[in-house]
Amino acid sequence: MSDRKLPRLLQTPAVLLLLVWMLIPLGMTLYFSFIRYVLNNLRRPEWTTPSLSNWRGFGNYEFVLNSKDFLLAIQNSLLIVCSILFLTVILGVLIAVLINKAFAGQGIVRVLLISPFFVMPAVNAVLWINMILDPVLGLQGIAVGSINDLLDALRAAPLVGGFFSLWPELEPISFRATQTSAYAVIIMVTWQWTPFAVLIFMTSLQSEDQQQKEAAVLDGAGTWSQFRFLTLPHLARPIAIVVMIQAIFHLSLYAEIEIVSRGNGNKNLPYLIGEFANNNIGAASATGIFAVILANIVAIFLLRMIGKSLME
Amino acid sequence: MGRIVLKNVTKSFGDTQVIPPLDLTIEDGEFTVFVGPSGCGKSTLLRMIAGLEDLTSGYIEIDGNDATQVPPSERGLAMVFQSYALYPHMSVRKNIGFPLRMAKMDQAEIDQKVETAAQSLNLMDYLDRKPADLSGGQRQRVAIGRAIVREPAAFLFDEPLSNLDAALRVGMRLEIGELHERLKTTMIYVTHDQVEAMTMANKIVVLQAGVIEQVGSPLELYHKPRNKFVAGFIGSPKMNLIEGAEAAKHNAHTIGVRPEHIEVSTTGGQWEGKVGVAEHLGSDTFIHVHGIDGCDPMTVRAAGDVAVKHGDTVFLTPQAQNIHKFDQKGLRIE
Ligand SMILES: Nc1ncnc2c1ncn2[C@@H]1O[C@H](COP(=O)(O)OP(=O)(O)OP(=O)(O)O)[C@@H](O)[C@H]1O
Ligand SMILES: [Mg+2]
Numbered sequence: 001m002s003d004r005k006l007p008r009l010l011q012t013p014a015v016l017l018l019l020v021w022m023l024i025p026l027g028m029t030l031y032f033s034f035i036r037y038v039l040n041n042l043r044r045p046e047w048t049t050p051s052l053s054n055w056r057g058f059g060n061y062e063f064v065l066n067s068k069d070f071l072l073a074i075q076n077s078l079l080i081v082c083s084i085l086f087l088t089v090i091l092g093v094l095i096a097v098l099i100n101k102a103f104a105g106q107g108i109v110r111v112l113l114i115s116p117f118f119v120m121p122a123v124n125a126v127l128w129i130n131m132i133l134d135p136v137l138g139l140q141g142i143a144v145g146s147i148n149d150l151l152d153a154l155r156a157a158p159l160v161g162g163f164f165s166l167w168p169e170l171e172p173i174s175f176r177a178t179q180t181s182a183y184a185v186i187i188m189v190t191w192q193w194t195p196f197a198v199l200i201f202m203t204s205l206q207s208e209d210q211q212q213k214e215a216a217v218l219d220g221a222g223t224w225s226q227f228r229f230l231t232l233p234h235l236a237r238p239i240a241i242v243v244m245i246q247a248i249f250h251l252s253l254y255a256e257i258e259i260v261s262r263g264n265g266n267k268n269l270p271y272l273i274g275e276f277a278n279n280n281i282g283a284a285s286a287t288g289i290f291a292v293i294l295a296n297i298v299a300i301f302l303l304r305m306i307g308k309s310l311m312e
Numbered sequence: 313m314g315r316i317v318l319k320n321v322t323k324s325f326g327d328t329q330v331i332p333p334l335d336l337t338i339e340d341g342e343f344t345v346f347v348g349p350s351g352c353g354k355s356t357l358l359r360m361i362a363g364l365e366d367l368t369s370g371y372i373e374i375d376g377n378d379a380t381q382v383p384p385s386e387r388g389l390a391m392v393f394q395s396y397a398l399y400p401h402m403s404v405r406k407n408i409g410f411p412l413r414m415a416k417m418d419q420a421e422i423d424q425k426v427e428t429a430a431q432s433l434n435l436m437d438y439l440d441r442k443p444a445d446l447s448g449g450q451r452q453r454v455a456i457g458r459a460i461v462r463e464p465a466a467f468l469f470d471e472p473l474s475n476l477d478a479a480l481r482v483g484m485r486l487e488i489g490e491l492h493e494r495l496k497t498t499m500i501y502v503t504h505d506q507v508e509a510m511t512m513a514n515k516i517v518v519l520q521a522g523v524i525e526q527v528g529s530p531l532e533l534y535h536k537p538r539n540k541f542v543a544g545f546i547g548s549p550k551m552n553l554i555e556g557a558e559a560a561k562h563n564a565h566t567i568g569v570r571p572e573h574i575e576v577s578t579t580g581g582q583w584e585g586k587v588g589v590a591e592h593l594g595s596d597t598f599i600h601v602h603g604i605d606g607c608d609p610m611t612v613r614a615a616g617d618v619a620v621k622h623g624d625t626v627f628l629t630p631q632a633q634n635i636h637k638f639d640q641k642g643l644r645i646e
Contacts, residue, residue, distance in 0.1 A: 214364050215397035219458070220385040220414035229410070233401035 026292075032285035033060050039279050050281075060286035069267055069275075070287075074294065077268040080185055081250045081298065085243055087190040092197025092242065093235060097227070099198075100205045110202075117195040125259040128188040135172035144172040178265030185256045185266070193249075197242045204238040205231070236310035243302050251295050269294065313375045314388075314465035314498030315340040316361060321370035323356055323522075330356055331522035333370065338466075338500060338515075340375075343492050345509045346502045347545070348519035354502040357519070358468050361500065362391050374465060385414075390459035391468040394475060396451045398443040398458075404430070405439040408457040415462075429457040433487075449480045456491070466498035473508065481505075485512060506548050510534075518542050540642035543568045549598055549611045551636070556606040558583075564637035564645055571598065571613040573634035578620070581627030585610065587620050601626060 036047045036054040047054055064070055099109060119127070132139045147170055154164040175184035208231065216226050252270045257263055263271045269291040276284035316338040323331040330353050338344045346354040359365040361372060363384030371380040379387055390411075398407050405426055406413075412422045430436050433453045443451055452472060459467055469488070473481045489512055492499055503509055509516050510530045518525045518533065518541070525545075526538040537543035543551045551568045559567045575581065576599065585601035588609050595616045600609040612628060620626060637645040 209395075209397065211393050211395050211397040212399060215391065215393060215458075216399070216410075217364070217384050218362060218389070218391050219411035219462070221410075225414060229402075230399060236401075 029285045029288045032281050033289050034058075035282060036060075037281040037285075039281065056282065060282040061289075064276075064283050064286045064290065067283075069272055070290075072265075073267045073269050073272040073287075074290075076182055076266060077251060077291075077294065078298070080182055080189075080253060080268060081247055083186045084189050084193065084250050085246055085302070087186070088194045088197045088246060089239055089242060091190070091194045092201050093232075093239075095194070095198045096201035096205055097231065100202060113198055114195045116192050117199075119192060121189075121192070122255040122259060124188055124192050125185075125256040128191070129175060129184060129260050133173075133175040133184055133187070135174045140175075141172050144170050176261050176264075178261075181257075181261035181264065181266040184260050185253065188256060188260075189250060189253065193246060196246070200238045200242050201235055204235055208234050233310055236306060239310065240303055240306050243306060244299060247298050247302060248295065251291065251298065313340055314338075315373075315375055316466060316498065316500075317373040318361070319371050319373070321357075321360065321372065322368045323353070323360060323365065324368045329368075329522070331360075334522070334524060336517065336524065336527070338498060340498055341496050343499045343501065343512055343514045344517060345513035345515070346500065346517050346519060347504060347506070347509045348525075349545075350504065352519045353522040354504075354519055355470055356522075358391075358470055358500060358502050362389055362468055363387050364391075388462075388465040389468055390462050390464035390466075391470065392452075392455045392459050392472045394471040396443070396455045396475075398451060398454055400443055403440050403442060404435060404446070404454050404457075407443065407454055408435075408461055411458060411462045425461050426457075429461045432460075433457050448476050449484060452476065452484060453487075456488070460491075460495075464497065466500060469499065469501040471502055471504070474503070474505070481508075488512065506546065510546070516546075518545060520545075536644065537568075537636065538644055540566060540568070540638050543636055543638070543644075549613070552607050552610045553638075554604075554607040554610075558606050559637075562635065562637050565640045566638040566642070568636040568638065569630040569634065571611040573631045574610075574612045575629045575631070576612055576614045576618065576620070577627045577629065578624070579627065581629040583610075583628045585626060585628065587622055587624045587626055590620055590622070592616070599626070601628060604628070 032050060034056060035050060035052065036044075036056045036059075037050045038047050041047050095113065099106065099113070103109075116124075130138060135141045135144075151164055151167055151169070155161050155167075157164075173180055175181060212230055213226055216230055221229065251268075253268060254270045254274065257266055257268060257271050260266065263275065267275070269287060273284045273287045273291065276287055318334060318336045320333045320335060321331065322329065322333050334357075346357060348354055356365060360367055363379075363382065367380060371378055373379060374382075374387060374389075399410065402410065408429055409422045409426045412425060417425075426439075427436075430439055433456060435450065435453055435457060438446060438450060438454075443454065446454065452475075455472070472488070473484050476484060485508055488499075488501075492512075501508070501512060513530055515527060516530055516533055517527050520541055526533060526542045528536075530546075533542060533546045537546060537551075540553060544553065547570055549571050551570045552574075553566050553568050555566050559565055583604045585603040588600040588602045590600070591598040593616065597614045597616055597618050597620075599612045599614055599618075599620060601612060602609045604610050610628065614620075639645050
């Protein structure tokens with residue numbers, strides 16, 4: 001046996017296990033996506049068991065493509081994922097750079113910053129939508145209410161009253177509405193995942209070479225140039241990691257969407273899959289395959305973009 | 313121009329004073345070398361001149377202007393670090409051009425200056441590589457190139473060659489020497505390599521624990537060390553310092569004789585001892601002789617082909633005109 005073969009052989013079980021682990025679910029999804037398979041159908045009971053004789057070709061895919069929610073779900077998935085990525089990366093970099101400098105109480109601040117990450121997604125959603133974003137009882141409602149009260153008082157005041165009576169009454173935003181529920185999801189997930197980005201970026205900042213910075217100082221680079229030409233390229237790899245991991249996680253957001261609006265006007269692909277899966281497994285599987293394709297496109301596109309713009 | 317004057321400069325880290333009050337003048341165009349044992353404050357002093365380290369007190373003048381509060385980028389000094397400190401994400405071209413880009417020079421001019429610098433440093437073939445794909449010597453040249461393009465008032469080098477292998481070090485030493493000949497710019501060079509100090513410097517500053525022990529030309533330091541520390545530090549192998557009766561004969565507390573100023577004989581001489589280790593270098597032999605009063609072992613530099621071996625009895629005679637005398641405090645007696 002050559003010295004190459006033995007390691008290969010020893011790796012085989014692990015590789016096989018991984019392949020089986022991935023290929024079986026993917027294979028079954030593919031299989032279901034090409035047959036008629038529903039959980040409940042009184043007229044055609046033969047469709048309720050998966051079988052090749054129910055072959056439907058690309059019929060499920062056509063059905064999904066033509067369903068009214070599909071485009072919306074894709075749009076929403078992209079909107080939610082891209083917004084969250086954008087916000088968490090920017091906030092993450094800013095916060096990491098800020099708390100990287102030594103200051104008093106650093107330890108406590110770091111622990112506090114990380115803590116949102118340990119809240120369960122469903123709990124996070126319930127907290128945000130009820131306690132913070134609720135237009136009446138949440139922080140938002142209370143804040144808008146108090147500002148309005150203050151405005152009322154000012155309008156009644158002599159002298160400045162005339163000026164403030166030009167101001168409109170503020171309307172709280174209802175985040176459960178069709179138009180805004182996606183933003184609620186973006187806000188709460190950003191809050192939860194920014195710590196993850198901060199954590200990764202902070203570790204990377206600690207390993208930044210200080211002499212390079214000193215050289216840059218002598219070369220006449222100001223704070224911004226040092227950040228732009230040294231820190232940001234140094235962070236390119238961790239940013240790519242954060243983007244990759246988050247893209248995978250957030251393409252499959254479910255709990256937040258369910259809790260905020262029950263998918264009302266705010267479906268993403270997983271939610272759509274969930275709806276189809278109530279009965280039509282074939283269509284759900286086809287949607288799943290679309291989701292896999294979308295995830296790959298997003299990942300490749302995002303990584304390219306980061307690679308290009310950050311590495312000089 | 314690049315005349316640098318330090319006046320009453322001190323530096324403390326917390327409660328520890330690393331540099332007690334220190335005065336030093338570096339003339340325009342001079343090649344000044346700071347030497348001293350590890351931890352004596354050479355780097356700290358250099359970083360203070362560069363502006364990377366604040367002064368605890370005192371002030372620094374560059375070309376007659378008080379530069380104490382001037383930010384590092386405006387002092388017109390370029391520094392070459394021991395670790396090169398190249399920017400890893402930029403090509404060699406961008407690395408060298410970086411200070412010019414920061415100075416908002418236009419691209420055509422930057423390109424032209426970068427090419428000129430690269431040509432003089434033999435870096436033309438590597439301009440589009442990243443630092444990680446260069447050898448140590450090439451990286452060091454890029455770091456020097458980055459310093460040159462700025463046309464600084466003075467260059468500061470902090471042990472620039474200590475990460476290179478011995479052969480490359482000799483080559484780079486010559487290149488830096490030539491660079492100084494060509495540019496005639498002030499250079500301050502930190503090293504603990506004797507040979508670098510002796511061969512490159514116009515002026516050597518010997519430091520110990522933040523204190524300047526002596527300032528002078530290499531040969532001045534070699535021939536007239538101001539005290540025992542400098543005597544022992546400059547020259548290789550180290551000067552033999554002899555105390556006791558032998559020294560008293562010269563009305564001194566300690567006398568010093570360099571290994572190269574001692575004659576070896578197997579038949580007769582002033583001091584008698586036994587050979588310990590003999591290090592044969594080919595051109596020379598360093599013999600460590602034991603059993604001599606006041607200095608054990610005494611190192612002697614003899615011809616390369618001298619035939620002595622461990623345990624032999626040898627006689628040593630110092631050259632009378634090359635005996636250095638030091639008093640109780642270790643200061644030189646003329
Ligand atoms: N940031 C710092 N905080 C506290 N002490 C420091 C700091 N930097 C340097 N020192 C101390 O100052 C002294 C001088 O350090 P410096 O780096 O200047 O020595 P050096 O002569 O360059 O030594 P080497 O030849 O090993 O590079 C050392 O005792 C070191 O421990
Ligand atoms: Mg040093």
